[in-house]
Amino acid sequence: MSGAVLEVESLTRKFGAVVANDGIGLRVHAGEVVGLLGHNGAGKTTLVSQVVGLLRPHGGSIAVAGADAVADPATARRCVALQPQSQAPLDGLTPKTAIEIAGRLRGMSRADARSAARALADELDIGEWFNRQATPGGGLSGGVRRLTAFAMAAVAPVPLIVLDEPTNDVDAGRRRRLWRTVRRLADDGAGVLLVTHNVAEAERVVDSLVVLDHGRVVAAGSPSHLRGSGAEDLQLEISLHSDHADPSESLPEAPIAITRRVRSGRRMLLTLAARDAEAAVAWATALRSSDQIEGYALAPATLEDAYLAATGVASTNTAGGAADV
Incomplete structure (x- = not known):
């Protein structure tokens, strides 16, 4: 046993x-x-x-x-x-x-x-x-x-x-x-x-x-x-307008590397390296200032985006996804 x-x-x-x-x-x-x-x-x-x-x-x-x-x-x-x-x-x-x-x-x-x-x-x-x-x-x-x-x-x-x-x-x-x-x-x-x-x-x-x-x-x-991330990885949560596209998908060259992208309703959960925090905040602030998004929050990566990705809710599951068994 x-x-x-x-x-x-x-x-x-x-x-x-x-x-x-x-x-x-x-x-x-x-x-x-x-x-x-x-x-x-x-x-x-x-x-x-x-x-x-x-x-x-x-x-x-x-x-x-x-x-x-x-x-x-x-x-x-x-x-x-x-x-x-x-x-x-x-x-x-x-x-x-x-x-x-x-x-x-x-x-x-x-x-x-x-x-x-x-x-x-x-x-x-x-x-x-x-x-x-x-x-x-x-x-x-x-x-x-x-x-x-x-x-x-x-x-x-x-x-x-x-x-x-x-x-x-x-x-x-x-x-x-x-x-x-x-x-x-x-x-x-x-x-x-x-x-x-x-x-x-x-x-x-x-x-x-x-x-x-x-x-x-x-x-x-x-x-x-399961988070599929390092201890210092972060999650950028973007609140989308109900009638707007997801800017993280529509922009051809995002200023940060996104290791996991999960769409849940009007929220986008983006996993990124801690070293990109400053660029992520600047990008999200610009999106909010131009009224492309309603708001954003940056916090340590959690299980939620990994769970949503594993159960098929993710719009994109790139590097760092949860391990399949």
């Missing part, structure tokens, strides 16, 4: 004529957070459903902590904790009771489950609602329910934790707390598979990323590798 708590090889799953997962391969090692990125419908949740034994693959293999999840799903399931994309059924329970029950089901003693539930409530800042009962349509907000479901997955130590869009409905302050807890879980020795479509937030916590598009892995690697 070489430290891998999840190994997926050539995984294929179909729904009729639709191939939801097409030969997917990925690994999660103990102590690392692997982000699974992709747009809605890319095949992320289908993959998760097979990892936890809710769906049977049509091809390929899955091993969880050394157990064959296809041949022996019950054993594999004991090694993984899941926060599903849907809300957990909490009506009639308090967060305290729900988290403690999850711990007890994982083999924790009553005292340990109680202590771990309290610690997570403090860590996630949901103590105000810890003893409040969820009722149909009320009692607890969607964000508190989501954080409770996260705590239910995180309360007991297991080799693999799978989080499917864990920050849905969670406010900004508690999202930061949740991400810190995700990082802590990995630092404590768990492997974490983080399923999300939020590129910016994923970059803050993950060790590596796998990008899905139409059921296939289209890019994989560390955030810096």
Whole structure:
């Protein structure tokens, strides 16, 4: 296993004529957070459903902590904790009771489950609602329910934790707390598979990323590798007028070397070397002064343009593109 708590090889799953997962391969090692990125419908949740034994693959293999999840799903399931994309059924329970029950089901003693539930409530800042009962349509907000479901997955130590869009409905302050807890879980020795479509937030916590598009892995690697850029590369974001052409394409001789160009709506994301920053700002300022663009911003290169390029949104993907696998 070489430290891998999840190994997926050539995984294929179909729904009729639709191939939801097409030969997917990925690994999660103990102590690392692997982000699974992709747009809605890319095949992320289908993959998760097979990892936890809710769906049977049509091809390929899955091993969880050394157990064959296809041949022996019950054993594999004991090694993984899941926060599903849907809300957990909490009506009639308090967060305290729900988290403690999850711990007890994982083999924790009553005292340990109680202590771990309290610690997570403090860590996630949901103590105000810890003893409040969820009722149909009320009692607890969607964000508190989501954080409770996260705590239910995180309360007991297991080799693999799978989080499917864990920050849905969670406010900004508690999202930061949740991400810190995700990082802590990995630092404590768990492997974490983080399923999300939020590129910016994923970059803050993950060790590596796998990008899905139409059921296939289209890019994989560390955030810096996927950016396909040096540590000092920059991104020039140009805001276009709705009725204007893209000046970075219409000008025959741009004053800077562009290593990646991605069009997203009325935004152009241009990756360039830090040494060209002064020329880039002068060029963009001139474009804005002549009303060819609405505005611009220059910042360090991020994953967003690499992700858009990998999933086929890029208008041009030149040197420095994300690695295909």
